[in-house]
Each structure stands twice: as C-alpha cells, then as structure tokens.
Amino acid sequence: MDDDASRALTRYDAIGGQPVSEAAAGAILTIELGAIRENYRRLKARLNGVRCAGVLKADGYGLGAAQVASALAKEGCDIFFVALLGEGIALRKAIGPGPDIFVLNGLPPGSEPEALAAGLCPVINSPVQLKAWRGTARDAARNLPAAIQVDSGMARLGMAPADVEALAGEAGAFNGIDVRFVMSHLARADEPQQAANEEQRREFERLRKMLPAAPASLANSSGIFLGPEYHHELARPGAALYGVNPTPYAPNPMLPAIRLDAKVAQTREIGAGTGIGYGHTNRADRPLRLATISLGYGDGWHRRAASAAWFEGVRLPFVGRVSMDSIILDISALPAGRLGEGDLVELIGPSQSVDDAAGHAGTIGYEILTSLGARFHRRYTGG
Template identity: 45%
Template structure:
C-alpha cells in the first residue's frame, strides 16, 4: 500500500497526495492501513462518515481528515470535537457549520464540494459560482475545493473535459483556495486534472486505475481458503443448492470453507474461479453462505487442507469482480470479518 501511494504521488510530484481510506480502508483494515500510510508520508486522509473519521483521528492525531459525505444534521459538534473537516455540499450545511464556528469563536476548517456531473452530493456549478465573494465562505473555514470525476477510468469520455472546465471556472472564482479533483484513475489523466492535491483510494489497495491497460499498482490483497473436503462424483450428479450444476462426466470436487457470508459474492456462482496449485478451478453450483464448491479434476495438488487462492496471482481483484458481474471495489469492501487477517511488511 505504501508503495502504491508513492507511485500515485509520483504522477504529480509537485503536489501532495492524500489517501481515501473509507469503508475500513476498502476492506483492508483502517487500523493498520492509516498508520502505514502516515509513516510513508501521507498527511491528508478522506473517509465517508463521521464514525470512520473518529476512528481515523484516534489513529492519526496530527492528520488532516475530511468527511466526504458532508455534515449530517446535528453532527457538527462531534466533528468539531475531533478536529474533523466536513466536505460541505449545500447552503444549509455551510450555514450550520458557520454557526458552530461562531460558537467556537473562530471559523472551523472544512472543504466545499462542487458537483460537476455526478448529481449525488455537492453544490451545482451555478450555486458555487454564486457564492464567490460571499462572506459565508471564509466564515465556513473553506480550505479546499473538491469535485468528483464521473468517468476517470475512461480517458476519452467527453464528460471528463467538461467537468474539468467547470471545476476550473469554480477555482477561478475562489482564488487562493486549493482544489482536489483527481481520484485513483484521475491521477493518470494528466496535469489538467491534478490541481493541488491527488485523492486516490481504490488504487492504493491494488485496483487498476487504468482498466484495459497494464496495472501500475502492486497487488495488496490475497485471499485464500483451505479445502475442507474432496469428493468424486459421477456423470449426472449435481452439486449445491437447487442442483444448478450437473457433472458432465466423472469429476473431482473440493469444498472450501468460505461463502457469501464472508463477502465472496454469490453472483460468482458458475462464473468465478479459484487457483489450486496454480491451476484455475471453476466454481460449480451455487455459492452458499459458508461454502464454495470447486471442480478440481485438473488440479493434481488438490487435497484436504491445501489452500485455494480466490484473490491473488492471476486472479487480481478486478478480474474477480468482473467474473462476479461487479467491480473490484465491491469485492474489497465486502471482505468479511471472519477471515484470519495477516499483514505482511514488504521487504523491497
């Protein structure tokens, strides 16, 4: 993770590189990830919710921590108590934060979210431009302007240019306030996107910020499950709930002690694979809550107690997501609490 943060930062070495560590650091464990990134030199962190931010603050007492999902009604006092910075996205949020600062006798730091195309959170571009010169901006302690790219992983999408132009217009209206636009994929879209702070998340954890091209990131997560049982089945025998799979001939099956309760998606049933002794073995039958069945007929090393790799080696997190009809983000953030987690410090 630390090396990935350095690689992302190298895309624009003249500006800071922050880290998005929401969703328990994309399922990798905030309590471990945040200190590692701090030690690597990261000083600014983004999370989604106040609850995550409070945990991050306990781990990183000196870090700058932004709360992406804004200011929930009544949440201001707890954010202020932990020196957390909400990403404000409406006039109402600005006014509530200003009132809290007035009680404290000083402006409290925050970011301003401008919606340039996502239509989720944030001020519209006209709303933001209308606030230029408004005393509410300094009173709200705005120290960062932010927006979010719609299709950063698709460099040729026209919306990228339009968003960039809109965000540039907002930035010109607020001179002196730095801007942050580049997410993981945005880090590879060039200097026009970089602005004053990179803001990667998924790529820190090994996800490919440039789909369809070689992944410049190092893999971070490896997921293994041991074979609980081996059995031989005959032609016509079925496996799993509702007999969704039927043996086309004599086959050897292995059952793994892992299932959708552990965050491995049920949608990978009949589509995903695991590696046993380096051999790709298809998932057969429906994935159940605690068990997955593999066809290990072609894997001579398959035996009780041997590990099967579900993420790792040739099965990177993006390909696992694709096989399940989803994205690697969902695979990572769904990693469950029943796994035995082992963190390995790199030696190179």
C-alpha cells in the same frame, strides 16, 4: 497506532467483538501494506510534487482504514478522506491527532459538535452544511477548517453552480471557515477519451474562482492519469492504492494489494450422474473428485464472481451454486490425494486479480474489495 496494537491487528479480525485466529477462520485475507505503500509512491511519482492524500472510506475499501493509514503515514501521507462522520471518528481514535481527516459526505445536521470534538474537517457540499459549520465556528469562537466541494458535472455531491454563484455575492458567507481546499469529483476519469472530463475541469475552474482562494483538488485515482492539468494542488486516490486498475483501458500500473485463500473443508469422489449443490444445477457427466471450501456469499463472495479457485497453478472450476458458507470445486485435474482438508486454495492472488473476479460478477474491483467479509482472518504484511 502503537506497535503492540498493530501487531495484534495482524493476528486477529473481529466478529461480534471476538477475535478470530488463523486456525479458526475458514479463509485468510492477506493485505500487503507494502504494496499499498508502493502504490502510493507510484502515484506520487506521477504527480511530480503535487500533494497526495489517501482515501480510506468504507474502512479503507474493506482492508482496514487504521492499518492503511498507519502504512501511508510512513510514506509521508498526512491527509485522509473518509465518507462518513462515524468513519472519521473511528479513524481519529485509531491514528491519534495530527493528520487531517476530511469527511466527504459532509456532516449530518446536529452532528457538528462531534466532528469538532474529534478534530475532523467536513467537506461542505451545500449552503445548509456551510451555515451549520459557520455557526459551529461562531460558537467555538475560532475559525474551523473545511473543504468546499462543488458539483462540476456529476450531480452527486457538492454545491450546485447556482449555489456557488449565490454565495459569491453573499457578504460573510465564509466567515469563520478556514477553507483548506476547493474540490470536485470526476465522473468519467477512467475513460480518458470522454469530453466530459475536460468539461468538468473547465467548470471546476470557473466555479472555484468564485470561492475563497484555496488549493484545488479534482483528481481521483483515474484522474491522476489524465495529466498534469487535472492534478492541481492535491490528488485524492482511493482504489488505485488498493491495487484496482485505475486505467482499465491499459495494463494495471498498480501492484496487487491483497490475496484471498480459502481452506478446504472436505474432499470426496462422486460418480457420473451425481447432482452437485443446491438445485442440482450441475450434474457430473463422469466420475469427479470434489473439494468444498469454507467461503461463500456470506463472506461477500458474489455468486457470479470469479468461477474458479487455483492451487499450485492449477485452475479448479466451481461446480454447482455458490452457497452462503461454501463453494464446491472440481479438483479432478490434481493428482489424487494432492489436496486435503485444511489446505488453502487461491481465490484472489497471482492467478486472478480483484479486477478478474469483478469481471466475472459484472461489477468493479471496488465492490469486490468492500464486500470482503468479517469472517476472514486478516493477515497484514509489509506495514
């Protein structure tokens, strides 16, 4: 991405193809690319020389795959993973030739020519996908790159052990395939005490010995913290890059990568007994001062997510239900007149993290990040 395009993307986000300026948006999402770069450096330091990819699926966990890829490339990252072919095609257009882009879910039947044209590497998860890519290589009259994924005990993606064993005895099974990596995925890496981690590691070692010799990749974000025996030749962090805690059993070793601030749309004073919001689920037990902010579940803010905003270190609790486009705050703890229309209050930032917000919603930081909506103005810093 050239500098002019990068600067344009720091100023606007697109809604239906139309730019949204900071002045026009109801909330501001600040993405700290400098923090993402530092998180990559911290993970690299733990890997002690092992190569480190960047996982950019779901548009860089909702933060902008192109912008994140550009930032990580400045740290020497030249391998990226996306989930879907469409994501890979879009990322290739954004970042140009050079870095390897692997498609984790593999290629839908019939889409192999599109992947080839975009210079993408499929992650082959089944004998069907293998056969199709082998045929594409034959038609192209050259070897084509791919990763081979095996299911070591998650039952999600990857070749089943029986498939691997069958392929091991099949002559020419990998003809035309340049196997870049053999990989698998850990199901319980964020629970280091679980025996399932070691069971999966051992099964992975068993299965990959039956496949063409190639560098191995097993560790996701949390897997990096399980120790060197899980690192192999390539680690694939995702959420940790974006500030989600990869060690939920311990303090977060990553820097926060986002801040979300919403604008105050209106303030008011109400008397005791006044019903607040849909269904009057809250009724004032005393005179209150309220502020309505321009953010709601239409922006991906879960109705059960963090139940307060913050302003100058003061907690402002939600009152009433979260609406599609707005949330009502009790601002009685602030001096009268201190908060007015257009002022910003913090939803995610120094006062409450992505993981804090997720805890209130009974979910995980991954879901909070990937739910953040398109109506925000997105401000990129530190790239």
